[in-house]
Amino acid sequence: MQNDNFQDHYPDELSYCYGCGRHNEHGLQLKSSWDGDETVALFQPKPYHIAVPGYVYGGLLASLIDCHGTGTASAAAYRNEGRAMDTAPPLRFVTASLQVDYLRPTPLGGPLEIRGKISELKGRKVVVNVTVSADGEVCVQGKVIAVQMPEHMAAKMDAIEPESK
Numbered sequence: 001m002q003n004d005n006f007q008d009h010y011p012d013e014l015s016y017c018y019g020c021g022r023h024n025e026h027g028l029q030l031k032s033s034w035d036g037d038e039t040v041a042l043f044q045p046k047p048y049h050i051a052v053p054g055y056v057y058g059g060l061l062a063s064l065i066d067c068h069g070t071g072t073a074s075a076a077a078y079r080n081e082g083r084a085m086d087t088a089p090p091l092r093f094v095t096a097s098l099q100v101d102y103l104r105p106t107p108l109g110g111p112l113e114i115r116g117k118i119s120e121l122k123g124r125k126v127v128v129n130v131t132v133s134a135d136g137e138v139c140v141q142g143k144v145i146a147v148q149m150p151e152h153m154a155a156k157m158d159a160i161e162p163e164s165k
């Protein structure tokens with residue numbers, strides 16, 4: 001069930017990510033939410049998200065896995081602490097490792113379903129297994145190791161260029 005998107009709870013200054021930032025008008029604006037103990041997102045590729053004609057570009061698929069994984073990591077960390085996502089102190093995650101396996105060509109046409117399962121949550125690290133399916137068939141699987149964002153990255157938040165807004 002699609003509801004209460006994780007990315008809508010990111011603070012404004014962390015909402016310019018190309019993959020999932022709601023303030024990035026040039027980006028993908030991925031929206032992820034809980035579905036029981038799993039997470040889900042739907043994404044409709046555009047005709048120009050093309051690789052081989054008729055199939056989705058693999059870099060786009062990796063981006064969807066990346067941002068769904070980091071969003072899932074953040075939501076899982078809040079859930080683990082029994083807190084709502086916009087409560088303090090903030091739990092923000094970046095990608096430490098992104099592994100992607102393309103199992104079969106992903107048809108370019110209808111919406112893609114991205115699903116996440118948390119396989120580990122320990123300390124500052126969350127590991128999320130992610131699949132991307134088209135027409136009910138898993139085409140891509142990936143693993144995201146997300147780590148809580150270090151303070152020195154947060155310090156750069158003042159450096160958002162006006163043209164990226």
Ligand SMILES: CCCCCCCCCC(=O)SCCNC(=O)CCNC(=O)[C@H](O)C(C)(C)COP(=O)(O)OP(=O)(O)OC[C@H]1O[C@@H](n2cnc3c(N)ncnc32)[C@H](O)[C@@H]1OP(=O)(O)O
Binds near residue numbers: 017148
């Ligand atoms: C933030 C809010 C939302 C923003 C939008 C969503 C983001 C969208 C996704 C992205 O594109 S983020 C941008 C791409 N990622 C980066 O630029 C991150 C660059 N790397 C770093 O800043 C650091 O390497 C990192 C924060 C990921 C880890 O450095 P730390 O010094 O904080 O990690 P540390 O050494 O303390 O390790 C913590 C745990 O993570 C594990 N780890 C760290 N790097 C790893 C790695 N590369 N592969 C596997 N595991 C890794 C490490 O083994 C350890 O596990 P254990 O606790 O089990 O021992």
